[in-house]
Amino acid sequence: MTHFLPDGSPSDTPTLHYHLMGIGGIGMSAFARLLAARGQRVSGCDASASDLTAQLQAEGIEVAVGHGAAHITAAPFGPIDVLVASEAVPKDHPELVAARAAGTEVRPRMALLDELLDVPDSVGVIGTHGKTTTTSMIAVALAGAGLDPAAFVGGIVPEFGSNARVGAGPFVAEVDESDRGFAALRCGTAVFTNAEDDHVGGNQATYWETVEEQHAGFARFVAQSGRVLLCADWPGLDALCAGNPHRVSYGQAAGADYRAVNLRPDADGTDFTVTVHGAVMGMARVGLPGTHNVLNALAALAVTHLHGGDFAQAAAALAAFRGPGRRWQRIGELNGALVIDDYAHNATKVAAAVQAARQTGRRVRVVFQPHRYLRTQQSWPRLADALMDADEVLLLDIAAASEPPIEGIHATLISQRMAEQGHAATRYMPDRAEVVRTLRDTAGPGDIIVTMGAGDVWKLSRELAGVPA
Template identity: 75%
Template sequence: MTDLASAPTAAASAPGSASPLHYHLLGIGGIGMSAFARLLRARGHHVSGCDEHLSPQTAQLQAEGFEVVQGHAAAHVTERPFGAIDVLVASEAVPKSHPELAAARAAGIEVRPRMALLGELLRSGPSVGVIGTHGKTTTTSMIAVALWGAGLDPSAFVGGNVPEFSGNARLGGGPFVAEVDESDRGFAELGCETAIFTNAEDDHVGGDLATYWQTVEEQHAAFARFVAASGRVLFCLDWPGLGELCAGQPERLTYGVATEADYRAVNLRPDETGTFFEVTYRGEPLGAARVSMPGHHNVLNALAALAVVHLYGGDFARGAASLAEFRGPGRRWEVLGTFGGALVIDDYAHNSTKVAAAVQAARQTGRRVRVVFQPHRYLRTQQSWPRLADALMDADEVLLLDIAAASEPPIEGVHTTLILDRMQAQGHGAVSYWPDRAKALHYLCESAAPGDLIVTMGAGDVYRIGDELTGKVRA
């Protein structure tokens, strides 16, 4: 495995260039941009970047030797503090009036959208692109880990930290496995060798954000364009409607528990920490498998990974063994530790389908399920608070925090108490609202007991409660 933190800075060049270039990344502390930084440097390029706020991710990049500065300013381009820049990379969410973008255009420096860069990587050789509304990070991680275990030496671009790769990126000589995020509208113009299509719902739809889709139909049409531009698609047959979205792709394969699926998970045997199952391909057995993360959705994610191992000619048994040891990427059913006999888990679930899946996984453990939930974004809460409330109903206890704004302005009348009121009206007797996070932490400290499962849940900073309970220090 290539260690990207110590990879040489004068090796093979990235797609689109015959010699090393200087890439400057706006928002380098983001989970996607930081992965680009590591991949580009491992391919021999000079990489610098800036971010509005310094974070554990930017600190880690600096520790790895990257040049990172706080804030955004034209001087990063005009005064060249990191040396002459060849390519400035930015997401579509960055406004065109951004000072560094304007300075780069005035200086004749190429400005490359982040999705265009991902497209070049996907086109540079055998590639697997994971699309869908839910499960992309986990599925991408599982595919990369399974291919690695199967001896196929993948490269990887992941929207989360993978312990096996010591980060969110990996450089190898095999297929390039990438998470392709539909929150960036530019993904619709890409394609890859093998598209993995997990599901399609209505996330990242509506509102004024530049990267959001105006309608769910527009977003789903974008999924269909990505699939049609790819060499083949492997889609989840258990998710209704995906077949129609894949109609433009003549080479279609399916996975799921459905009888008609090409790749099937059969003989599922769940336990408190995961699920044993067997994999068949068009009725013929491929081998036994296990996913060491509870929840039916993780069986499907693991099945997709093992299907990719089979498609690319890897050693199925070795890939399955590697996957059985995988405990998931950061913030996806991440085991933080214990407190007072309670098991403490953190999960990124933030929309209703993900929340329902995480609660189902929690119930599989057989423990008393206590969820600390932080709604994410005012717009998402406005659109889905009834579904969020319904998704949380199966938890034994729910502690609700204030909405994580994620830079959105408040929307009048949209508040966490909407979820609270609906759950109480539907008869949940152990749901409460905690505007003071310190008091919520104190309550958990006082009440944690053996047999409890405490799950911090949401896309904001709710994980800090679990960190404080267990003493976890994040890199």
């Protein structure tokens, strides 16, 4: 197998021309940057132009808007050596067909990540919640502790100004379980945050048929890793990690190897004490509210300690960290109200985001956009329950994400259940202009407004705060 050096230094790997389908996506764009930093020629295409594709072009990476078989063989891109595509791309797509006909290697996205991870000091972050934030925190903590991590992240990390970082190592990567190929990957340390039933059901290429099949994928990934750092607070993880004898745990649970104790939350984050095997390592702070972010930061500090980094410097870097894009991202203010945008889109993430908002002590006003018809069909009662602790909820229509509608599945299922359970301030409000008018007329200094969901609800946060989308 070909290996890339995490620091971008020369290797015996020949220079190849990689063409990435969907290069404007958060994962593919990170691949493009890492490959280019290693001296490979990189081009790509996407269905539409975006800020990310513009940034890649400014960095010297060739990008075409639209897809076509000519990208494989004809100028200005072709002929290419390797076509990289995710499992979500249909096998009869013209570019894949053209590549096979030309004898061009078609490399799955996960196979490319496997090449990057297959080094002794790599760190792969898995789990159904918190991967992007935890991966970002690990990279930031390692860099703060005096190490030089390389990173592959599913979000823009403000400290790096990018979703990728080139460095001498360790190499830290977010490993997405929505691509079933993840289970075959190997890494030095697997960081396992949690395991739930996200990306399960339906006939999509990026979904698992059953939760048992998905969890078996987690177990395989962990068993192939050099060691696993698992969250002791999440039920069932220890059993999924039984195939790896080198287990280390983190959490608030009494038996965890790395523990966060004496939590002291405030409006902007949480101070806490870190212990390892009962001995105090030091004080730490996470500048993002919510207990889940304490656990994410604890995982980052544990990884840093396992790699010999300085604890105090890592803790200082995390105290200054304000989160990757769309993960509790502070957008601005409206009439003195704080405007936050968050990617939360399943019930556990939504409940955590609402809890984080409550920690600020403000009136919690959520604009929620359900994501996908299948996900809503599977979880609308849990989504309704997760939103109950918000003071007010304005519900948008479901973001389809290319799915066809499912009869009887509608955002009003959530609002109706909430009303039946006694929530008096939940409204279905599909007209976005009405959402903006309502909040502009009623927002005040004691409020926090959180736009929440995996669709395009983020645009409303920018409109409310008066900043460019």
